[in-house]
Amino acid sequence: MTTSAPAPLSVADMTLRPATLEDAAFASDVATAAQPRDPEDPLLWRNWWKDEELVLQVERFIVWLEGRAVGFALRRHPSEASERFERLSAELLPPARTTARLQALLALLESRAAAEGARRFTAWAWDRDGLLNGALAKRGFREERRQRYWELHLGRNRERLERMTSDSRERMRAQGIRILTVAEDDDPEKYQKLWRMTDEAERDIPRSTPFVASPFHAFMEWMRSPGLREDRTWIARVGDSIVGISVLSYPPVRGNVATDWTGTARSARGQGVARALKCETVLQAIDLGVASVRTDNDYQNAPILHLNESMGYEPLGEKVMYLKRAEGW
Numbered sequence: 001m002t003t004s005a006p007a008p009l010s011v012a013d014m015t016l017r018p019a020t021l022e023d024a025a026f027a028s029d030v031a032t033a034a035q036p037r038d039p040e041d042p043l044l045w046r047n048w049w050k051d052e053e054l055v056l057q058v059e060r061f062i063v064w065l066e067g068r069a070v071g072f073a074l075r076r077h078p079s080e081a082s083e084r085f086e087r088l089s090a091e092l093l094p095p096a097r098t099t100a101r102l103q104a105l106l107a108l109l110e111s112r113a114a115a116e117g118a119r120r121f122t123a124w125a126w127d128r129d130g131l132l133n134g135a136l137a138k139r140g141f142r143e144e145r146r147q148r149y150w151e152l153h154l155g156r157n158r159e160r161l162e163r164m165t166s167d168s169r170e171r172m173r174a175q176g177i178r179i180l181t182v183a184e185d186d187d188p189e190k191y192q193k194l195w196r197m198t199d200e201a202e203r204d205i206p207r208s209t210p211f212v213a214s215p216f217h218a219f220m221e222w223m224r225s226p227g228l229r230e231d232r233t234w235i236a237r238v239g240d241s242i243v244g245i246s247v248l249s250y251p252p253v254r255g256n257v258a259t260d261w262t263g264t265a266r267s268a269r270g271q272g273v274a275r276a277l278k279c280e281t282v283l284q285a286i287d288l289g290v291a292s293v294r295t296d297n298d299y300q301n302a303p304i305l306h307l308n309e310s311m312g313y314e315p316l317g318e319k320v321m322y323l324k325r326a327e328g329w
């Protein structure tokens with residue numbers, strides 16, 4: 001039996017066809033061409049698309065123009081949430097990338113989401129991205145919050161980082177806190193403990209949308225991401241408990257080495273654990289010959305802003321999170 005493919009959607013001068021996981025690499029090429037300062041890795045994108053399906057309902061399209069694939073359009077919302085926030089994104093290859101086309105794609109995504117009960121829409125754009133900011137403003141999106149991006153030059157900061165790491169190691173020893181990698185940890189319960197600690201810390205990230213918890217199997221998929229390795233995932237232990245994690249993602253094909261996640265247990269905050277863990281990740285990156293690493297965090301997350309600045313990270317720019325209420329809400 002054969003099933004016919006769903007009819008493509010048309011918007012402005014573009015056609016949209018449903019995307020599959022095989023299209024993630026193309027989507028990463030589009031994102032890279034649109035923002036060359038931030039190359040995106042095709043394998044990480046495929047993995048990200050696969051993993052988000054574990055906790056989100058997603059709809060993805062590849063955008064065609066004059067017989068050529070030129071972009072993507074995505075929308076997703078948590079599978080379970082009391083209030084429906086729908087995250088939208090649309091991207092096009094230059095020179096097809098115009099405010100009018102981005103606006104048309106956003107309008108289409110909004111109307112499909114609203115028809116399924118979405119109450120709020122969110123979307124992200126680099127603050128320097130005039131075209132996308134313009135499209136979002138024209139669709140009635142308003143700035144809600146920002147994510148700050150940073151870069152740390154490992155060559156120029158090497159001495160400072162080595163000194164800080166050595167001080168941190170001493171501070172951890174004095175407090176009875178063990179710093180090691182997941183690979184070195186022989187606790188059979190380590191993954192469950194890390195998952196619970198991560199869940200606790202993630203709830204404390206400043207946000208404007210409801211928190212979406214990751215079930216254990218989704219956490220384990222994240223641990224198996226092609227950018228992460230257990231011998232590069234640094235954790236802190238106090239006796240039987242795991243009280244912190246920090247890990248850099250190393251993109252396998254292209255892009256920047258960047259912090260994927262740093263978090264500490266509420267019981268261990270303010271004792272230098274996050275600094276100690278971040279220091280180990282960057283010292284390891286220096287040993288591996290990496291020239292610079294990136295990190296990003298919410299613009300109101302005071303402890304991590306302070307930590308990044310004191311390690312020598314320099315601000316690279318900010319992404320704006322936009323919010324819009326669906327009509328009638």
Ligand SMILES: CC(C)(COP(=O)(O)OP(=O)(O)OC[C@H]1O[C@@H](n2cnc3c(N)ncnc32)[C@H](O)[C@@H]1OP(=O)(O)O)[C@@H](O)C(=O)NCCC(=O)NCCS
Pocket residue numbers: 201202204205206261262263264265268269270271272273274275276296297298301302303304306307310
């Ligand atoms: C951010 C987080 C990882 C910090 O962990 P931590 O183990 O408490 O961090 P440390 O003790 O190593 O360092 C915190 C630093 O911030 C400082 N700090 C704490 N609160 C602060 C505030 N409100 N304003 C300014 N600085 C602050 C501390 O004094 C310390 O600096 P110091 O070493 O110069 O004294 C932890 O709060 C957390 O897990 N938050 C939730 C998850 C999160 O936001 N992750 C990071 C971004 S995704």
